[in-house]
Amino acid sequence: MKRLCMAVMAICVLLSCSEKKEDTTLSGLKQSDFISEVDGKPTALYVLKNKNGAEACVTNYGGRLVSVMVPDKNGKMTDVVLGYDNIADYIASDGNFGALIGRYGNRIAQGKFTLDGVEYELPHNDNGHCLHGGPEGYHAVMWDAKQINGQSVELTRVSKDGEAGFPGNLDIKVTYTLTDDNAVDIKYEATTDKPTVVNLTNHSYFNLSGVPGSQILDQEIMINADKYTPVDDLLIPTSVIDPVENTLLDLRQPVAIGAHINESFDQLVKGGGYDMNWVLNTNGDINTLAAKAYSPISGIGLEVYTNEPGIQFYTGNFMSGQDKGKHGVLYLHRGAFCLETQHYPDSPNQPSFPSVVLRPGEKYMSHCIYKFIVNK
Template structure:
């Protein structure tokens, strides 16, 4: 059994106190998670110097997460990515949502799961913290009362296992993921362009001019979107390729090959010096890779660090963005009395 450290993470605007939970494994690796937004706050890898390298962007208190629009470390819902036009049809009924990204709904709308304070259930025997929330029918326009759990487990194999589950009393759309920003050089390490990335996919979703998928699937081979082999992220990010111009870099969904519903490797990431490596696994058919194009240093993170342009990257396993708008995409529908379950596993190795 391992001790899970619990400490105050400051007060929210409404006066409620948030908390931070720290898990440690036998190797000295630590992760910190908070009940506000069920967010990952830090991933601390032990170094030969005796110090730790924190490879996750984040804030020093819950107020930072409450006030940011960057979704740092947060659990995303009800719908990761965009819903085109802020509406979708389900069971013959049209649902209208608030728009917060061009004319689309992004990451669940104005108040997604990232702005909820969850109830924490620490499990010291399994080195795990589960966060629970009840999302009411009609919140942000989505149907169904939703019981949600988002959990983090730290194993002695230096793995973080994140599990998202939910049940609803009415058919709804649901797409949950984790929105951590990684920088394997350390959260103060600067640009991620010298990181090397491999994505287990040969296809990606084409974006329209509003950065939302337009329903088309394109081949990655022969384009700057090809990460079939380990590739330096900055190698082609500045090329005049229309899809990169639209989003100012990478911010696309790759279609993951392999059987649906089975945990499989979706990506590998390596620090600029090659001394930290990360493997990511998921059981959903999509992976959003975002290269931190909208980071601009305007918000101060941990230790007062300004997170500048491309100072972190996101790898978000999920259903396809905009799937409720396109019948050709794998459906992201949770039926009444069925259970949604999405598992993400992230494994670290370090020198």
């Protein structure tokens, strides 16, 4: 009888360990910490794995990329995106760690635009302007999720006509795939029943060093762009497109992020660092490199590919240094960078910029690939 009790106890311990192991991701996240409910819908953490052992985790609250584990130069699996380790912290935060951004990523001047003779008023959440679709944009709503297979998850929602002031019922599908070449592939699709504007993106904060709570000033950046869209004091494009040549925004060759970030160049001063849109040379070719970042500490590189005409490079200038992220790590000022593939800021009010108008019968399609490589 005693032996039978001991055997039962041993089985219970093994089952407990097995459940615990299944609940914990490679990045140390517990799936149970992402089980909750928002607006009557259940939240969850979806785990994607590829044949190399890399891992990406996505939550359907805000469609957020929570962690990405890829190997460094020594083969050590390393988390390269910032975020939180539970759903409660995401809900409590007004930040955009890893989030899907919409209906319009980046800024719309004065929080309004006119389309087909009708003026639409949007939330004013950034110095009188509308930023990232307003305070209750797509980063702060629930998405319906379906895990297609072990490497892909599909997120869908209908953004109702009038939501945040935008016209038209927008039917959206976003698919995250962790590919076998260690890339996070993001495909966006949308249709509308009324003329509207659309500009979707992902707002992941990257730190490639593998050093939790570090800054990104020693990491290198290259952006394949001859031009950029200058901004005014409130970071709204001035409507002109200027060359990067002979400016500190010439990133066509790799440069350390911190090399010039504090210099008195007008655009860097206005942004408090890098925070502007580059006009890509890629002509919408998803196979042409748009940007590349690299950490000399970890040897991890990030290549960005997109069919979008622009990319916003942001260096965590508004990070306060007081935010505690995954595993209690304090995220410092300039503790990460973002590379947001996009149409240009304020395009609805800038007729010379590529159009962001979507009409009934048309399909919005945007594609972004964040590919992680190792330079040993």
